[in-house]
Amino acid sequence: MITRKNILIILAVLIVVGIGVLVQFYEPQRNKEQASSDEQALQSDRKFVNEKGEKWGPLPEGEYVFQVISAENAQPKFLEGVVDPPDVHVGDIQKFRIVVQSPAGINSVIANIETDNGTTTVPLEMTGEETWEGEWQVKDTHDTFYHTIFVARDAADRENSITIAWSDACGIPISGNWTTTANCTISSTDGVDNGNVTIQTYTLTLNAAFARNPGRSVSINSGSIVIGSSGQLREAYLYMADSDSDGYPANSTQYTGSASGRRRRSVLTSYTTDCYDSNSNAKPGQSSYFTTHRGDGSFDYNCDGSQTKRYTQTGGRCENCSSEARKEDSKFFATLIEDALAFQHFPNGNGECFPLGVGGTGWSGSAPGCGSSATYYTNPGDCMIDGCPWQAYGCNWVTRTQQCR
């Protein structure tokens, strides 16, 4: 029978256990978050931009374990390897282990490390039947350039290599077939949408998911695919966020699953990101101007970071010449000058309304701000004289709303 005292004891035990569980879960997580933000701060201090100006990194952390897929007839054949750690700093010791095989037997394996200031060659020693290992003390940085190249030579004098190009982006088109044109690395979800993949000559390194569509192929003619522990070659479609369906993604993140607001990457216009993903009129390269803000108060419709006014001309006015004196002047000039325009509009040719001076086209005052209205002289007209029937050349104005983009 459960007494009140027993219930209190059970409650007390539950509370103690609950606190224990909370502490257990909370502590490591806080430390992890702390470490992660420290790491981010460290990474953000460094600039990772390759020689083509493309951003890359940060590099995978800890021991980098990878598998290798090569063409059927490649010899010697790389199977797997370890780079520990992949992210190196001057003074660190970096270790390599490579598993490579050949029916003829392997004669040598070397690692060439190309960094910002040069190449270091590290010979690997055979430590197992097909395993080769080596290490070096890092003496260089790799903020713009960083390749790790393993070269194996067999007893039949055949040579093969794989190149892990940590710093190079792959330049995959937004839609359609893709063939490797350089050694490159996938660092966040990417792949080929609406096309086939051809690997030749170069090494494609996967440190994140690389998708190819169902029914599409991945051909390895030569070259290799290096798959890191967080890398993956999978069958999927690629998607990006484009809520307003204007063809420009909200950000550079790619997904292998669909969701509300996402569209297939291959239907998008460009990888260039949208500046406002909730209005299809706001997009990079927009040439039209608009009288209302795009939805967030900004009139930057062409995503160039500024709000450009369409109508900026000022000094709009009508010429004032309605006095009798000027009317007389106009008669005088008309008799002296054979003005084709005047006579064209005054078939009688009597010169009574010969034009005198012009007004100005533009805003009557300063150009109003985006979306604001003011008087705008669209046609300054010629001299308007009382009784003159010259309507086509009259002074016209409208209330205009400033357009921007």
Ligand SMILES: [Ca+2]
């Ligand atoms: Ca968009």
Ligand SMILES: [Ca+2]
């Ligand atoms: Ca703009």
